Amino acid sequence: MTTVAVVPGDGIGPEVVAEAVAAVDELGLGIDFDVLDGINARTYRERGAAMTDADFDRVRAADGVLVGAIGHPSVPDPAYGRGVLLRMRFELDLYANYRPVRLLHDRLSPLRDPTRRGIDCAIVRENTEGLYAGIGGALRPGTDAEVAVDTEVSTHSGVTRVLRFALSAATRSVCMVDKANAVESGGGLWQRCWDRERRTRPDLETRHLYVDVAAMRLVRDPDSFDVIVTNNSYGDILSDLAAEVGGGLGCAASANLNPETGAGLYEPVHGSAPDIAGTGLANPVGAVLSAALLLDRLGHAGPARSLRAAVRETVEAARCTPDLGGDLDTRAAGAAIRAACR
Amino acid sequence: MTTVAVVPGDGIGPEVVAEAVAAVDELGLGIDFDVLDGINARTYRERGAAMTDADFDRVRAADGVLVGAIGHPSVPDPAYGRGVLLRMRFELDLYANYRPVRLLHDRLSPLRDPTRRGIDCAIVRENTEGLYAGIGGALRPGTDAEVAVDTEVSTHSGVTRVLRFALSAATRSVCMVDKANAVESGGGLWQRCWDRERRTRPDLETRHLYVDVAAMRLVRDPDSFDVIVTNNSYGDILSDLAAEVGGGLGCAASANLNPETGAGLYEPVHGSAPDIAGTGLANPVGAVLSAALLLDRLGHAGPARSLRAAVRETVEAARCTPDLGGDLDTRAAGAAIRAACR
Numbered sequence A, B: 001m002t003t004v005a006v007v008p009g010d011g012i013g014p015e016v017v018a019e020a021v022a023a024v025d026e027l028g029l030g031i032d033f034d035v036l037d038g039i040n041a042r043t044y045r046e047r048g049a050a051m052t053d054a055d056f057d058r059v060r061a062a063d064g065v066l067v068g069a070i071g072h073p074s075v076p077d078p079a080y081g082r083g084v085l086l087r088m089r090f091e092l093d094l095y096a097n098y099r100p101v102r103l104l105h106d107r108l109s110p111l112r113d114p115t116r117r118g119i120d121c122a123i124v125r126e127n128t129e130g131l132y133a134g135i136g137g138a139l140r141p142g143t144d145a146e147v148a149v150d151t152e153v154s155t156h157s158g159v160t161r162v163l164r165f166a167l168s169a170a171t172r173s174v175c176m177v178d179k180a181n182a183v184e185s186g187g188g189l190w191q192r193c194w195d196r197e198r199r200t201r202p203d204l205e206t207r208h209l210y211v212d213v214a215a216m217r218l219v220r221d222p223d224s225f226d227v228i229v230t231n232n233s234y235g236d237i238l239s240d241l242a243a244e245v246g247g248g249l250g251c252a253a254s255a256n257l258n259p260e261t262g263a264g265l266y267e268p269v270h271g272s273a274p275d276i277a278g279t280g281l282a283n284p285v286g287a288v289l290s291a292a293l294l295l296d297r298l299g300h301a302g303p304a305r306s307l308r309a310a311v312r313e314t315v316e317a318a319r320c321t322p323d324l325g326g327d328l329d330t331r332a333a334g335a336a337i338r339a340a341c342r
């Protein structure tokens, strides 16, 4: 029996995740859903904890967790989002953040001539170390002599495993991105690990870019990329940039994976957008495509392909929400995707 | 007597800087140039030093330094570039990297409908601390137990002065960019300094974005920005991204400033492009616009405006190099700019 934990979360999270769950149900794969209704801003305000240990155990017991969106203006404290998303990334050791980008339709790209550009790439972001290690502090905080320090930590094993994941995910090329010309210690480690790992895949083109150049290239020449692999901080920036170039956040999916244990957290990249919650304007595509990534990892590659094809078909036919050029509401857009799956 | 040090550097550096110097000469401002011919990859290979102390003294004595480009594939060691550019940034305490972006012509933008977008903004990058502090190291380097550490250091005075510079450079709005939701210590310091400094300019709209969102916004909505201020590492990425969105590196200018001492390093953002050195394909616009930034700082705001207008006129008329849609070589493009100044 396969069980998927579901965290609807905040704002539009419950609305989009409902469509993702319905789409998976439609495929008749016998997947069970364990819905965790207590992880959201309201319960955080009530009890001051982002996620109880009991909730965490349910997530851990499941074969994957599908998240709607975490975050709400009523809880400005970043500890809330970190207590959910970063906690799961770190405690489940979800070291590879996989962010595929494929333009669903020309009209969605902010770039000129998007067809010619043929955007179809993926960012692999190291997800458990780097600047997100949480190691730092401040001397004389709050005074005008304050010195604040944050430590970017990279380990040989951490860098090696994410490079291997990226090399395994590529079909054409992998571009490793760092800033070894300025941030020497981590850069040196990434360079050494890369020099070794890339030799294991002589069938792939392997390249290197500094992060500033990579950001430019994503805008000027996005079709020059297949897989990009980089550290946590640069991955945060480049993956959102690539999503925007590839049609916008509404359609962007993400998987946070530990390929060895099989654990995975799947979520649309967009936020909780509380301003449009309940209006029917929320676009379910990012959540549905995140569910497709989940199906891939659960061994259902065929159904995952059907889901992606259904999404593409509905977006091409403008049977989608207004942000994508259609006039359907969230539920009707979800229903259109399910209908296209049949 | 005003003296400007000139570092032609590598590749196309000498070619583009010659046009910048000629353009300034044409304006008849009585500026003297002290050309430092010994700072380039060839001399680095010969004597193993990026810049002699005597050279550095000449730079320090000048009222500003105009750099062509530093870097060459024959010297892969990043210590070379760092020994020139980062040394000047750090030793002259050039804490504000000012990177204006203004689209010279629609055809140069990688974005759709660039006119409607009206790109006209500037990135202010903190230039002397953060991840560029050079504080770090590795434990068990070169082994498979290596741990590498780089320290991002932010100081109250360092953050405050660059925020003040950004606020002074804006006419409409300033957007402060950090990642306080994940990188807490530095983020907290930036937030606190920002909360205080932004109140000094109630006439400006002041905003905040996380760096991942800012990168997306620069592509989706570049005309929503006036001045963006951020740390060294994010500034490195966002300033190149903005340059690309605003028409590409060939036209991008930069100033590295210490407004208190008046010291400044001015350079085009493009690299040394050794593959096209000597072919006449090098585009002098980035260097000429960098010279305009120098003139601003030397108190020649009027001539600086003329230079910018001349550049815009020649690019609109396609009297420019092929990368901008013209058919002139470097020298003819420089001559066209000078002619338009008259």
Ligand SMILES: CC(C)[C@H](C(=O)O)[C@@H](O)C(=O)O
Pocket: A181, A182, A212, B081, B082, B085, B236
């Ligand atoms: C060469 C490199 C160290 C430098 C930097 O990152 O500062 C460059 O990219 C720049 O932006 O001037």
Ligand SMILES: CC(C)[C@H](C(=O)O)[C@@H](O)C(=O)O
Pocket: A081, A082, A085, A236, B181, B182, B212
């Ligand atoms: C909420 C924030 C800490 C998070 C991150 O930077 O990892 C988010 O931007 C993301 O990319 O999932």
